[in-house]
Amino acid sequence: MVGDRKDDLGIRLERLERILEVSRELTSTVALEPLLEKIVSMAAELTGSEGGSILLLDTRTGELRFCAASGDQSRRLAPIPVPIEGSIAGAVLASGEPLIVCDAQADPRHYGEVGQRIGMEVRSLLAAPLQIKERCIGVLEVVNKGEGRGFSQEDVETLMALAAQAAVAIENARLVEALRRAYERLGELDRLKSDFIAIASHELRTPLSLILLYAAVLREELGDRAGTQLDAVLRAAMSLRHIIDTMLNLSYLETGQMEVVPTRFDMRAEVRGACSDYEALAETNGLTLTADLPDVAVPIQADREKVRVVLDNLISNAVRFTPSGGRVTVGVCGRGDEVEVSVADTGVGIPPQELERIFDRFYQVEDHMIRRHGGMGLGLSIVKGLVELHGGRVWAESVPGQGSRFVVVLPAT
Template structure:
């Protein structure tokens, strides 16, 4: 045998040996892949492992996995090799007009060795990442005869064509990968459901906690209203009897501080609100603009610039505009405080938009109006973020905040069947989200509420009955009403009021609601039976406006009600506006020689 013949026999034998070695390597990799795929349920880790191995066993330049989104019928890149992985993963590939779509639709592998000549090649990917696809091998990812996606490898090394052996080896990998991907997706879905349930439970517990605290606060606020009314009333009474000087200044301080306490009580009552908000058609954009106009001076003087991105197509919805403005005022003021304290200024951005809820488990399949309030302040530390809606929690210095603002916001938005939450990273500012359901407006054709008093039935000599179990309130209101020229009877319980109501035709009856023994509503029902005309002259003065029973009673009867703490001056102003009394030229009610008439339980 010649040397040339021996050399000719050696070459094919060496090539066969090389091919056998490559096949053995690929098989070992497949076995290794099977072992690795069974060690993780993290979807991202799994997908990146699969494409790295696919690229290795097929000796290609790049690899990717696209998964099918059943609801949209589109393919989404979930993993890709290469420097521009992020750009690729942002792409959506249609089923029609793409090689990947053809593979998924026909549930068959496909070899395309000249991609530029194939009309199914989706060239947008190449354009985005500045890549040249010359050849493609793709196989479907199938589980139980259901195609969930496709795995592709691109550009065989040395520009060799893809072979049937490449197809077989990639199909072997795909068979194992599809099962692993399906399991990882199921695990991820389960984890997402558990997380969503935990978040929903957390919000429910938080809401229940706020509700229970609200009941306690409502009771405390009611008890504070009575002494506050007395403190302010007596201080104002002294102011009218004192000449200008140091004592007058001291009285001014007492009144100012008592008003400050009254403001805190109003915050407590707002937080403890248990009745549905007043619903009327509102435009959220208008409330935002009104809020910013209201706070413009505060923002400017604290070096806060603000801008808005308000969707002009925001629909009307049924809501309480005053309550919503209170929410946006609180959010804006908190952002202003955070930015000015940390940086001496900052930028506030408020955005409105509509669309699906970002909390689909809370507002499923329901479009919402979303308001986003974003600042570039110091952000909220992770350990504080879960507590920001807790009542009385504040990071402000003593005297700068009561810790009720965010709790009030939470309560108001919850009453509107919406949600409020915050997202923040330290040093990157804070973003608050408010989502409100879109409720079709219902136009109210009813007329405006009538004035508290009918001016035609009263004059400066009006005969008035006061009924309140707080004797200090009785005394101070009686003295002020007498200064207005009214004739006043005052009793401290409902039982003592009955004989007076039988003997006297009162022009006005001012009555507390909650009293020991006979309550205000019982007095009203008594008058309805005995003297319906006098029943129409009754006005309640109470600090119990958040009690559900009180709310129902007032709504059912339509009896006017003034909320404590009400100062005597405010009460006189309301009576004067209705024509019940006459004010002296200098604005102070005129003196009257009448003495206090106290019957029943005397003062």
């Protein structure tokens, strides 16, 4: 008697160990098929059955389909649909409860078609539902318990444990697949958007050049007769050109077509130039814009035009996001083999959680629908792209309500 109990315990322990083995595999593998085959074979082995299989609900057809089977039956079973009404697996799926059938042939729910098609006589059967949360997604079943014995309560427990693991594995695989598809779709949308920007900016450029050219010619010829109107046309066309150039820059950066043409220059000169371009706007906005420059030259080897685009964007942001009465200060300093440029303002500032995101394409702190500042949210992503193209880095520091400071560090040579 005591010996029997020991044996029983031994068997139970072994079963548990095998089930744990599946658990470990579940966390270390992403390949679903071999794992399900293993679960099915283990189910058959641990319950002393002739074979086993997993059927999954096909939500489109409302039928059950074999997705794994022991031995080499998988390929033969895969094409056979099993109806929910009129099959034991279907009854288990519907009830969500395990089921033991001692004499399958005498059971009216038994679906004989499967046995006939693979040439196997199903005598006894044990089936357990595959459940994810409250939802039943399929059934794990084993057939023909050996030596004419019936399935025991222990077999039911074993099968339930294995069914739970199969369900997790299937759900994981489905989630991974859904994620992969979503990611692919996102990539597709991103490509579409990039193509659209590339084409649109190219196509807009030529007619806009014509508008700018003829408006300038007319302004010249008509003198003051339509001066105000033509100046307005010219200003509008120039700001359109700025938008189109921004889109083109983005598109070149994204497609890797942006080339760096380095020359040697004094960074102080470029900062002075950029600051003087924004002086008038700063004055209109009631701001003090200063360049805080060292007495000695700050030589750098870089693409001068692109450095100017970086400065323009940072200064224009600082001027736009600083209320009247504030200060914008642009500083430069050489540090060994690097050159640091900073643009500091006393403006609205940026919340800490946004400090990195503002460098993402199209990202703006203010909601599109309510924002007062305009712009496309592309400037900083272009700044980042251009700085990184030079092997440099850029970041933002800020105290909301008090101001922001953007720092660009570029290699000096």
